[in-house]
Amino acid sequence: MRAVITVIGKDMVGILAKVSGECAEHNINVIEVTQSILQDMFAMIMMVEISKADIPFTQFAEKIEKMGSEMGLSIHAMHEDIFNAMHTI
Amino acid sequence: MLNAKDILETITMIQDEHLDVRTITMGISLLDCCHSDVDVMCAKVYDKITRYAKDLVITGENIEKELGIPIINKRISITPAAMILASCDNKDAVKLALTLDRAAKTCGVNFLGGFSALVHKGFGPGDKELIEAIPQALAQTDFVCSSVNIGSTKTGINMDAVGLMGKVVRKSAELTADKGCIGPAKLVVFCNAPEDNPFMAGAFHGAGEPDCVINVGVSGPGVVRAALAKAGDKLDLTQVADLVKKTAFKITRMGQLVATEASRRLGVPFGIVDLSLAPTPAVGDSVAYILEEMGLECCGCHGTTAALALLNDAVKKGGVMASSHVGGLSGAFIPVTEDAGMIHAAQCGALSITKLEAMTAVCSVGLDMINIPGDTPADVIAAIIADEAAIGMVNSKTTAVRVIPAIGKKVGEELNFGGLLGSGPVMPVSLYSPSKFIARGGRIPAPMQSLKN
Incomplete structure (x- = not known):
């Protein structure tokens, strides 16, 4: 099972470290990362493997969203099914 | 393979354009x-x-x-x-x-x-x-x-x-x-009530349905409006219809995913996805604004019925392929008090009940969430119901009436329900009496299904 984590917000030091740190803590493997910085806006999309995670995905999603709002970032973790359903036939 | 553009599009639809699954109905x-x-x-x-x-x-x-x-x-x-x-x-x-x-x-x-x-x-x-x-x-x-x-x-x-x-x-x-x-x-x-409609207030579980079933109603007027707004004024109406179809497809795929998942987890058969554009009073989640985005100054002006017909048909065409079973009401809803654009059009006088009645001939349901004066007699309400039912009967489509006599209020005053039901002005009805016609009772015979003109 895979999930997509998106991070959008003002660029600052350590965003990638914090998000991937949180993943590592819960045994979630990062498969792919794309990131871009447009002017001072930071946008990152991470594909992660969640089958071996040590907490239920819904809890992880809540945790990482909370972490995002504390850093002033908008972070969402969503199951990849929603994107596949919408964008592939 | 997923690409960043697709992922961001989905996130924008949910975060900024009010994309949601309106209801899971068991x-x-x-x-x-x-x-x-x-x-x-x-x-x-x-x-x-x-x-x-x-x-x-x-x-x-x-x-x-x-x-x-x-x-x-x-x-x-x-x-x-x-x-x-x-x-x-x-x-x-x-x-x-x-x-x-x-x-x-x-x-x-x-x-x-x-x-x-x-x-x-x-x-x-x-x-x-x-x-x-x-x-x-x-x-x-x-x-x-x-x-x-x-x-x-x-x-x-x-x-x-x-x-x-x-x-x-x-x-x-x-x-x-x-x-x-x-x-x-x-x-x-x-x-012509559908037996598998997941939307309220008209949902019921028809006699031909299985013991238990999961039906899902999608929504997303905001997404359609945003897609049209991004495309700008250059599109002709064929291209507009195509864009609505593509957007409806994406919205419905999401509904289908949720329906399949809910049905699997609950161990209950999946019934249908209802492909509707169901507005909410939230700004930006309005069917009227889609029509205005197509080029109408205000919903209710001449051209509204044509624009709504295009929208309603394109939503169905786009959604049908995205779901294994489609049913319910499937189309564009036009509830007045639940739609910020309709409320505005009713307040400024651009939208009347007679225009709404014409619109119901091409939309998915009927006269919905309309506040009428508190002193409207019962036989006038009955006549409104009869007119609407006649449109549905003759055109082989579902029509419905949900009007609210605003007791103690007059034309122009506001009635507020709160939440998803919204609020809106009291709209005028004809003051001439249909009493004798309604008092006759009996049945209006079923219409011819041939010699269609």
């Missing part, structure tokens, strides 16, 4: 709850609903968190209550409604539909008792929704029932006058 058959003693029947009804739907809300919430897509409502629809009431010696319909309300509260759903009767050809046992109890039932309950089917293309229109419903709508408003006339906002009068 349909439950109550036919096996029949009993000659109304108390025994109510106990069986309560038991069956709370047993079947006990995990509905939590399952919906879990899917919502995992997929990251808001699922606004979790609801229940039941066998038309008049059918099971028919088995009782003492047909106490209000007692049944209170039981349904209690069951809805125990399950944590926000509406339960199916306090209904199907009387398009005539009244069977239990039908009249139920219809006459609707005003009391809606006044004494919070979550029960009611609907009555009074006509169909195959049977014609039962004008005795139409006359009765005029009185019921009015009485229902009077009994809830202290609560903002909320009663008739939970009551729909149908022609």
Whole structure:
């Protein structure tokens, strides 16, 4: 099972470290990362493997969203099914 | 393979354009709850609903968190209550409604539909008792929704029932006058009612449905409007229709995913996805704004019916391929008080009930959530119902009336329901009387299905 984590917000030091740190803590493997910085806006999309995670995905999603709002970032973790359903036939 | 553009598009749709799944509705058959003693029947009804739907809300919430897509409502629809009431010696319909309300509260759903009767050809046992109890039932309950089917293309229109419903709508408003006339906002009068509709207030679980089923209603007027806005003014109407189709496809795929997932987790068969554009009072989540984005100055001006016809058809065409089973009402809803653009159009006078009536000939439902003056007589309400039913009957489509007599209020004053039901101005109705026509009763015969002109 895979999930997509998106991070959008003002660029600052350590965003990638914090998000991937949180993943590592819960045994979630990062498969792919794309990131871009447009002017001072930071946008990152991470594909992660969640089958071996040590907490239920819904809890992880809540945790990482909370972490995002504390850093002033908008972070969402969503199951990849929603994107596949919408964008592939 | 997913690319960043697709991912960001989905996130923008959800975060900024109000994309959501409007409802997961569990349909439950109550036919096996029949009993000659109304108390025994109510106990069986309560038991069956709370047993079947006990995990509905939590399952919906879990899917919502995992997929990251808001699922606004979790609801229940039941066998038309008049059918099971028919088995009782003492047909106490209000007692049944209170039981349904209690069951809805125990399950944590926000509406339960199916306090209904199907009387398009005539009244069977239990039908009249139920219809006459609707005003009391809606006044004494919070979550029960009611609907009555009074006509169909195959049977014609039962004008005795139409006359009765005029009185019921009015009485229902009077009994809830202290609560903002909320009663008739939970009551729909149908022609050609669909048996698998997941949307309230008109949801019920038809007699041809399985024991239990999951139906899902999608939404997303904001997404369609945003897609049109981004494309700009250069598109001709063929291209506009294509863009709406593509957007509807994406929205419906999401509904299909949620429906399949809910059905799997609950162990209940998947019924249908209802491909509707259901507006909410939130700014940006309006069907009227889509029509205005197409190039109308204000919803309700000449051209509105044509624009709505294009929209309604394109939504269906786009959605059909995205789902394995499509049903319910499927199309664009035009409820006035639930749509910021419609409210504005009604307030500035661009939108009238007569224009809305024309629009209902091409939209997915009918005259929906319209506030009318508090002193509107019952036979005028009945005549509004008859007109609307005639449009549905002749055009082989579902039409419905949900008008709210705003007791104590006059044209131009506002009536506020709050939440998804919204608020809106009281709109004028014709002051000439249809009394004699309505008093005749009888049935309007079913229309010809050939010689179509």
